[in-house]
Amino acid sequence: MKLYSLFISLFILLSSFDTMADIPAIKGRVTDADTQAPLAGATLSIPELRISVVSNQNGEYHFPSLPSKGRFLIEVKFIGYKSVVQTINTTSLASVDFKLEKSVIEVQEVVVTGTLNSSMNTKNSTSVAVVNKADLLRLPSNNIVDAISRIPGVSQITTGAAISKPVIRGMSYNRVITLSDGVKQEGQQWGDEHGIEIDQYRADRVEVLRGAASLLYGSDAMGGVINIIDPLPPSEGEIKGEFLTNYATNNGLSGTSAMIEGNSNGFVWRGRGSYKNAFGYNTPDYRLPNSGFHETNLSSQIGFNKAWGYVHLDLSSFRQKLGLPEFERNESGQFILEPEEEGEEGTVMSPSLYKxxxxxxxxxDIRHYKAALNSYVLLGEGKLRSTIAFQNNQRRELEESETDPSLFFDLKTYSYDLKYYFKELNSWERVIGVSGAFQNNKxxxxxxxVPDYDSYDLGAFAYTKKTWTNTTFNAGLRFDYRNIDGKQMEEEGEPKFSAFSNNFSNISGAIGFTHEINSTFNLKANIGSAFRAPNVAELSTDGIHEGTARYEKGNPNLDPERSIYADAAVSYHTSKMNIFLNAYNNYIHQYIYLRRLSDNEIIDDHEVYxxxxxxxxxYGFEAGLTLHPVSLIHFENSFSLTRARNNSTKDNLPFTPAPVLRNELRFEPEFKNLQNTWFSIGLDNVFKQNHVDVLETPSPAYTxxxxxxxxxxxLGSQTLQLSVSANNLFDKAYIDHLSRFKNDGFLNPGRNISFGLFVPLVLSGVK
Structure with a gap:
């Protein structure tokens, strides 16, 4: 209670800060560039200030309250038109009109918010892919990682339908950071079958930073960052909401979420509740028992958007129960339950248990609670952005009793992140920042x-970016320090863990470059270093983790991983075609992985790693080609390839995704009484994976x-978005190379038909 009282006190303190004077509202019109007709319902947003407005029936808009001085990016979007991005100066500007041009091809998102500064993607050297709300609704998924795994260069390590771990360019676990509410998600992500504790229905968009991001986030961002972004608050005076529900035939997945939010004179608020439930998934040959899950999520936000900036307090509760299908099968392929007494034969599982x-x-049984206080305050001619957060992750693993856990990790994380943005000087942007976290695990x-432990992180960085007309250059330097203290512990009266204390530090840096050759041709390149400190499992684990089928032993003498990386990207975009190619090379010194040191080392009937x-x-690359020859046809293609080598043993690294070619042909006809209609057919061509670790077996290709x-x-003024999707339409039997069920011989899900309904609601204000 004391902690939450502190959050409320800070919230009140920041919300009372009102030293900046308002300026007259910036207003104007949004019209069609050819016909000059007003465009009603266009969305205008300033992501940096987290504010948005919608144009009325006359195409008119107004931002009622903005800082009295400053330069900000404003983005204008309207379906069927090319988005417009313009920098506005609130010191002198009072009115601006926007003329939008029709576009028959969807361009990649223009504004990226998950980097240090909101910027146009063409002027951001980091390779960023964006999945927006429409795509999240269009593609059926079991969780948020599943929803973004179709991005080129992104894949997932799965444990059934409920658990997905993100993989970016061949790296996962503690090498990829997930952000939500601006906070690094902390939930024992070192575990093989530990997923991400985030409500997928909350996301308005997901930005995936492909490539090392240690400069921004320090340790654990060696592979990349997944930034899950909530929707911007509604326009002033508006109350709106949404209701969505979906059902999947394969595992009976039923998901429902409802949200309501409002804005009254800059006081913003939001509340959401979500629930998902599924039974065991079906394969072409059998249904896998106990692979279902239950999930309940609650989240809320209150805050103020004022002329001096904003302050938002986010609270969330995530609770999930999921089964682990660890069963053997008899000669007839039937699943059997373990015998009550050793030596007895197992009994055939009752058909009623399958569904x-x-x-x-x-x-x-996983529970995750989070409180995050985000603020953006204008101080003189500079800006201060801060995030202060608390997380409590409780993970219970129940092997024999549903009430008495075999393993119970209770992790508390206290974190802060402060960034100060200096006044832009001769097109030079300068940012300094400091961040840190304290963790206690029991x-x-x-x-x-793993033992009880305390850890402490501290990082500081400096960053600069110079923008010319068609070229940008950025560079930065960062220092990181991490301390982990493991506790001496006993198990059943016997010594289990010895006390240890490890300190890690590192200096990393990066430089980036972008150049727009012309309005259609864009180049990007980066080179730098990255860093990752060993996690607690790598340093100290000693035991059999549920589902791993092996005994794992940590090493307290591990050194941190350090990498030198380089990547480059080229893109070509016209009104009817988009082509991109990204290439990367990442050399990692002291890469940490599991290996058997002796074939004869056996503990509790398990091989020791x-x-x-x-x-x-x-190293590898991603490539894509999108064609939109006429407004009716959309043809999208992408290819991803990753190679991961152990330079010392000359073997391949484990859990390397197979090359994949994705093709989708989408028809987008226009009907008199229907809007945004599409029909699509797609092929996922996954190639054979022969480049495997010595502990793995090759995986065959499949389509x-x-x-x-x-x-x-x-229906009147109310819209309903309906969708029907079929995955694995021909019920193909396959096992993905990154499935943790591969060693058990359990197939991936078969045919799955999903039905979705999304209802956006405008309860008052602009319609």
Whole structure:
């Protein structure tokens, strides 16, 4: 309670800060560039200030309250038109009109918000891919990582339908950071079957930074960043909401979410509740029992958007129960339950257990609570952005009893992040920042896998960016320090862990470059260094983790991973075609991985694997071609390839995604009484993965056929968005190389038909 009182006190203090005078409202009109007709319903936003407005029936808009001085990017969007981005100076500007041009091809998002400064993607050297709300609704998924795994260069390590770990360019676990509410998600992400504790329905857009981002985020951002972004608050005087629901035939997944939000004179608020439920998923050959899950999410936001900036307080609660299908099969392929007494034969599982929504052991019970205070305050001619957060992750693993956990990790994380933006000088942007976190992890069950520990992080950086007409240059330097103190512990009266204390520090840097050759041709390049400190499992784990089928032992003498990386990207865009090519090379010194040191080392009937280090090299590319010859046809193609080598042993690294070619042909006809209608057919061509670690087996190639349909129906002033999607349409039997069920021989899901309904609601204000 004391902690939450502190958050409320800080919130009140920041919300009372009102020293900046308002200026007259910036206003204007949004019209069609050819016909001069007003465009009603166009969205105008200033992402840096987290404010947005919508044009009325006459195409008119106004921002009622902005800072009295400053330069900000304003983005204007309207369906069927090319987005416009313009920098406005609030010191002198009072009115601006926007003329939008029709566009038959969807361009990649123009404004990127997940980097240090909101900027046009063409002027941002980082390779960023964006999935917006429409795409998240169009593509059926079990969780947020599943929803973004079709981005070129992004894949997922799965444990059934409920658990997905993001993989970016071959790197995962503690090498990829996930941000939500501006906060690094902390939930024991070192574990093989530990997913991400985030409500997928909250996301308005997801930005994926492909490539090292240690300069911005320090340790653990060696592979990239997934930034999950909530919607901007509504326009002043507006109350709106949404209701969405979906159902999937394969595992009976039923998901529902409702949200309501409002803005009254700059006081913004939002509340959301979501629930998902599924039973065991079906394969072409059998249904996998106990692979279902339940998930309940609650979240809220209150805050102020004023002339001096904004302050927002976000609270969220995530709770998920999921089954782990660890069963053997008899000669007839039937799943059998373990015998009650050793030596007895197992009994054939009852058919009623295959589709039950009641989970049984082994299972996981995960709870994640978070409070985040985000603020953006104008101080003189500079700006201060801050995030202060608390997270509590409780992970219970229940092997035999549904009430008495075998493993129980209770992790508390306190974090802060402060960035100060100096006044822009001769087109030079300058930012300095400091961030840190304190973690305390306790075991609350008899079985121990990692010890109790405390950790402390501290980082500081300086960054600068210079913008010319068609060229940008950026550079930065960062220092990081991490301390981890493991506690001495006993298990069942016997010594289990010895106390240890490790300190890691690093200096990293990066430079980036972009150049717009002309309005259609863009180049990007980056070179730099990155850093990752070993996690607690790599340093100290000692035991059998549920589902891994191996005994793992940590090494307290591990060194941090350090990398030298380079990447480059080229894109070509016209009104009817978009082409891109991204290439990267990442050399990692002291890469940490698991390896058997002796074939004869057996503990509790399990082979023993040790965390060791060698030098590694990850390289590859992503390519894409989108054609839109006429407004009716959209043809999208992408290809991704990653190679990951152990330079010391000359073997391949584990869990390297197979090359994949994706093709989608979408028809977008116009109907009199329907809007935004599409029909699509797609192919996912996954190639054979022969480049495997010595602990893995090759995976054969496979092709999946997908299809979908969607449209928007208008009933009076209310719109309804309907969709039907079929994944693995021909019920192909396959096992993905990154499935953790591969060693058990469990197939991936078969045919899945999903039905979706999305209802946006405007309860008062602009319609």
């Amino acid at each position: 039950t929504r009641n989970l049984f052991t082994p299972l996981q 075991n609350k069950a008899e079985e121990l896998l 040790h965390y060791v280090q060698d030098n590694a090299n990850l 999946l056929v997908n299809a979908s349909f969607g449209t928007t129906v208008k």
